[in-house]
Amino acid sequence: MKPSPKLLALAATTSILLAGCSSQQAETASTASSTSTTVAAAEADSPQARLVTTYDGGILTLDATTLEVLGNTQLDGFNRLNPAGDGRHVFVSTAAGFQVFDPGAWTEAHGDHTHSYTASPELTDTVYDTQKPGHVVRHAEKTVLFGDGDGKIQIFDSADLLSGKTIAPEVKKTLEPHHGVALALENGDLLHTLGNSDSRNGAIVFDSAGKEVVRNEQCPGVHGEAAAANDVIALGCEDGVLIYKNGQFTKVQAPDAYGRIGNQAGSEMSPVILGDYKVDKDAKLERPERISLTNTETGELKLVDLGTSYSFRSLGRGPAGEAVVLGTDGQLHIIDQNTGNVLHTYPVVAPWMEPEKWQEPRPTLFIQENHAYVSEPASNTLHVVDLGTGKVLTSAELPAAPNELTGVSG
Missing domain, CATH: 2.130.10.10 (YVTN repeat-like/Quinoprotein amine dehydrogenase)
Incomplete structure (x- = not known):
């Protein structure tokens, strides 16, 4: 795969079969400039959490508190989203691979304190190439990308991604390519x-x-x-x-x-x-x-x-480990993870039915800290819910029907 002016493909010159082979650092085909050098940053008084949602034709970036639209990035196709694990970036699954999206909010450690920054959202030129980009898993302070088409596994220290600079991943391969997942x-x-x-x-x-x-x-x-x-x-x-x-x-x-x-x-x-x-x-x-x-x-x-159906985008966990399920009855069901008792049901959106095509928009749940973010594509709306009280704190109409939904802590 040759990089275009807009996409930089990071190709590992050595692919390592795990069975009987030792791992090594992948070599990069070329070097991308740091996104932090192309974005004008302003210092903020605290971390600024942001949301990222796809729509048919692009990506919206929102303020996680006010739901103000901070950026509208054009991008054709059905694009999947996964947070990178560094609190700042999101991986977008595109035809070329895992492309890095910068929602424009991050925090850096400076000795015994931190500094928080904001900037305009940006779809960067950095792409970690793979065939049929699939799951992204964040665990044990590592971020692992899995390519379904070629079985490529790309491993990063999550903290290294925060800089916005291109990182050479450790590259390994599955024994045979498949629709799968890997984690450190x-x-x-x-x-x-x-x-x-x-x-x-x-x-x-x-x-x-x-x-x-x-x-x-x-x-x-x-x-x-x-x-x-x-x-x-x-x-x-x-x-x-x-x-x-x-x-x-x-x-x-x-x-x-x-x-x-x-x-x-x-x-x-x-x-x-x-x-x-x-x-x-x-x-x-x-x-x-x-x-x-x-x-x-x-x-x-x-x-x-539960007495109601749900979809694969309905499952989440609260800050104390409680199970949270968004039902097609339009309610958030808060469940004691140990007993299975339904503790609360909070009405949020209108009743809905899961579409037959999994790529089509449907109400989606994303949880960050003690807030549940629930999309409502039928009305182009997004809601912020306090998980402790069930109160809808903010609702906003978006310029398009939201589909995939994730966020960064900033």
């Missing part, structure tokens, strides 16, 4: 899913020298990951959950022969993983009304009937 563990090991273009069946862990530590191939249709307290990782299966802790995999079996948990949300404050739960293998689109709560310490999988 606290001890320096690397975990990634197993599969190929036809099927996926488990996960594997390698140490920093590229030696296989352990694998498990008893997780059909492996999809989605989440981290729980104490560096425990959970992966969704079509018949339960695969858990990795203390150097070993264990399987938590679903109560149904086909009990698919493909989307999960974790919290460092809790050993419990929130997941979806589907039982109709042949459904074109199943609209489940039960969610799953998997305790990674006890191995117990609990199902909770």
Whole structure:
């Protein structure tokens, strides 16, 4: 892939097969200028959190408190968003790879204090090239990019991304390309899913020298990951959950022969993983009304009937680890992650139905600290909700229907 004037592709000259090979730093094909040198920054009195949402044809950047539109960046296509893990940047999945978007708010450490800055949002020229860019995972102070088409895994120290300068990632590869995920563990090991273009069946862990530590191939249709307290990782299966802790995999079996948990949300404050739960293998689109709560310490999988359906963009975790689900009844359901009791239901948006195409806009939940951000594409609206009280603090009409939604702490 040759870089265009607008896109800089970072190509690793050496791809490392994990099985029996040691890792090394990737070499970059060329050097991009730091985004911090092209953006005029103004100092702020505190961190300025910002939201980023896609629409059909571009990206909007918003003030996370007032919902004021701070930037409108034109970008064709269906673009996926993932925070980079540095509090400042967002990765946009484009045709060229993972492109870096700078919402224009960040904080830098200066000895015993910090300085916060703001600038105009900018889609930078920095692209970390891969085929079919997929999941971005932030864990153990590392950010890991996964390419579904080529199996490329790109690993960064999350803090290094804050500068806005191009970073040479450590590059590794899966054994076979597939729609998967990879993440770094606290001890320096690397975990990634197993599969190929036809099927996926488990996960594997390698140490920093590229030696296989352990694998498990008893997780059909492996999809989605989440981290729980104490560096425990959970992966969704079509018949339960695969858990990795203390150097070993264990399987938590679903109560149904086909009990698919493909989307999960974790919290460092809790050993419990929130997941979806589907039982109709042949459904074109199943609209489940039960969610799953998997305790990674006890191995117990609990199902909770919400009495309303939800989508894969409905799952979140509160500041104390509470499970939060945005239902098609238009309400936020706050659930005790340990007992499964529904503690509160907060009305936020009008009732809705999940569209059949997963790329189409639907109400989406994003949580940052004690605020839930809920989009309402039918009315081009975004809402800010206090998770403690359920009060809608702010609502704003946007210039287009919001689709993907994420944010940075600034």
